[in-house]
Amino acid sequence: MQKLPIALLLCAILAGCAPMRDGPAPTTRIDGAQVDLVDTAITWPADTWWTRYGDPQLNALVEEALRNSPSLSRAQARLAQANAAVGSARSALLPSVAADYQLTRQRLSENYIYPAPLAGSITTDQRLALDFSYEIDFWGKNRSAFDAAIAGQQASAADAQAARVVLTGGVVQAYLNLQNAFAQHAVLTDIIKQNSEVLDITRNRFTNGLDTQVEVRQAESQLAATRVEQTQAETRIAQLRNQVAALTGAGPSRGAALMPAQLTRPAGVLPTQLPLELLGRRPEIVAARWRAEAATKNIDVAKALFFPNVDLTAFVGFQALGLHNLLQGSSRAAGVGPAITLPIFQGGALNANLAGQRAAADEATADYNEAVVNAVNQVADALDALRLLDHEREAQTQARTAIDAAYALARDRYRAGLGNYLVVLIAQNSVMTQALRDTDLRMRAYLLDAQLARALGGGYATPSGTVATRPAPLSADASSASTR
Template sequence: MAAVLAGCANYAGIHSDKHMEEANHFASTQSIPAERGRWPAADWADQFGDAQLKALVAEALQGSPTLEKARARVAAAVAFSETANANTLPQVGAGYSWTRQRLTESTFIPPGFAGSWQSENKAFLSATYELDLWGKNREALKSAVSTVHATEAEAEQVKLTLSSATARAYNELARLYALHDIATNEVSQRRDVLRVTNGRVTMGLETEVEKRTAEANLAAAEVSVSALEGNILRTRYQLGALLGQGPDRGLAIARPALGAGDEVRLPDNLPADLVSRRPDIVAARWRVDATTHDIKVAKAEFYPDINLSAAIGLDAFGWGRFLRAASRTASAGPAIHLPIFDGGALRAQLKGRYAEFDFAVASYNDTLIGALTDVATQLSDIRAIDAQIVNAERTDVAAQRALTLALAQYKAGLTTQLTVLNAQTNALASSQVVTNLRMTRRDRQIALAAALGGGYTEAPASTQQAALAR
């Protein structure tokens, strides 16, 4: 036996030195400061005070085909884990067969039966059990359970992505409506300028050039309104798709009424706690755990498999003898399989499992870095926008005041059309800047809520195991 085992396939020299990094390993204390804030709640969209947004997010999570695909993957993973669990248990089966055959006269079949046609009846009850001395089936079950956890977390990531995408599209709709209001007001102002210009042309105070310029400016403003109306319609169609409905569903959405939202402050101990609050990180970690067990399964393949089997039943020619005690048959015994020379197939399989492990570890570390960067980026954008809004609002107040004065002076004949045009251009630009900054800030708030996990918290291990048991 020692000589045989010495010649067996082995996995010497196959290993990996990769490992998952801790969240605090990556420098982030300056970009992600502790601000004594709160983690987002599951109903984080409520902070904007728009009941329609809350209803739309719920509708998206209810009817999205994308989410249905994620749920189907979870169901498939659960089914696979049930199969893996079945492999750890004894297998019992029963069977019956009837065969009509001519028995040969040229073998050991005794006279009276040789050369005759007979009906053979067989009925049996069998049981098999793999001892699993090296834990192959147990590790396969653990890998399957980890895969279930990973797919569940991935489904939560799909939900988070879908809800944040719906909220951001809804915020985009609000931005377009606000810009549409500005553009509509611009049309009204330029129509008023054209009316005044026509009067001045009649009185000989302006030329045909000023009149045509006023008409061109009005037409340009009307083009902007039409373009925004087209963008509003397209965004409505996008929302309809996000809700898992047809484009007509987007047409029924009322104009958004979003508020400013909560104060933005990051929670403490963020890098360490983020790993259990971001579903994509949780999924990546479970993928690593699954590949760890897959490696153990591949290693167990190098050792002997020992299967126990037993069977009892009846076997007889003809119906008359089938149910007699003499027709009883029984068998029992072990079966052992030992890999010795396989051409390197088992070593190649193990190398493949280690490669999958290295990939899973790299994916986890990459996901963690991306998550920390995501939080830092959204926070820095919000802080930068807050500083810009202060100056932009002051600029807008001055520009609107200048426009009011320019229009009044033009109507009184105290200034030229060019002065009004410049004032209108400045006022339009400043209003658009303020609106875009406010809407962009809210977009970054939504993105930050998603970057912080959107209210997701990984379930305790005991709860996860109980759910799988059901």
């Protein structure tokens, strides 16, 4: 018989809750097949993928960057904040206990509840107790908040790894650009020697009456222009040295110590298809997925706010009037009871909060979709460029061989008095252009290889027990869709 009133009371409480509005259909996550991802096996880059270039100088730079970079320190600080948020959310699932001591010196009213002789007297009101409180999580609000915090923690952990990938990729790219600048400077040094040789020939021809002062001045101008380009290459070297040093968290003196190096050309088989496992190999995709999971859990938190909040409170200790009898057995006190808060009318605040959480979840899902599309495009660009690199290298070799032969012939004819300076000048300019293209093409092979390694996740692998690599639905997608 006693259960019936309780059941009726619960029905009345639930009926009196603030009404929850339906929302629009949630944004759906992109499917791997939409972006041509297939279930195929490939060789993924190691987490120290740059060591395959065989350059101790580069290896040392990356190690320094990983030790000293402010960007990694910032990512670690954010991870520490996320860890703290998990601890805070976990505490809501557990009872809380607090020791409480209160002392109030007061005059008791003669017209209140106190009888004589207390009425009108000045006494001390004391309380020494242990207070207990526990929120009964009937609707899963605290559990969902804890799950959201866990998801945020995992997102921050993936963000920290993404920062590592960005940092190492940036150091390698800047270093390769520096090595290319060194190579271009060496090419321009050789071109200056050629220009000086032609200038000597032109001066001899002028002495022998075969050329005029015009050709001499043209040859001098060509030599000076090449020296200007060499100075510009030296400027690029200085700037790139500073950039590499900054990425390692060091000053300009660290960059000034960097020297030209011989790199080992990486060898490997390019994947013919984009792997589905890429979704778990790119840390920014994993982080975006965890953020979408956290946003979905926050929707559940917002829904739970529409239902009654039930807190169980209790205390045990001593209460007494006067200083002398607080710890006497007769001053013992204890109590227990529930506290129920029922939201009935909140001026639309609860529905506004729910709508905001739904919008945040849609935004997080859109961010995830964008991260997937960007990752796929980056891998595709790197693969296409690497596949066409051999054809480009073959054509460049032919062009360089032809112009070197043409220049040698033009120079020899000019020295023998059979040609003119204009032909030599045109050949000189073409030689310099093709020589610089040669260095760019050689270094481009390394740059594209580094770009592919970074696009494939830079050696990151999803920790076991976290996010699956396949695009399975988020845990609360179905429930979110049904209430919108």
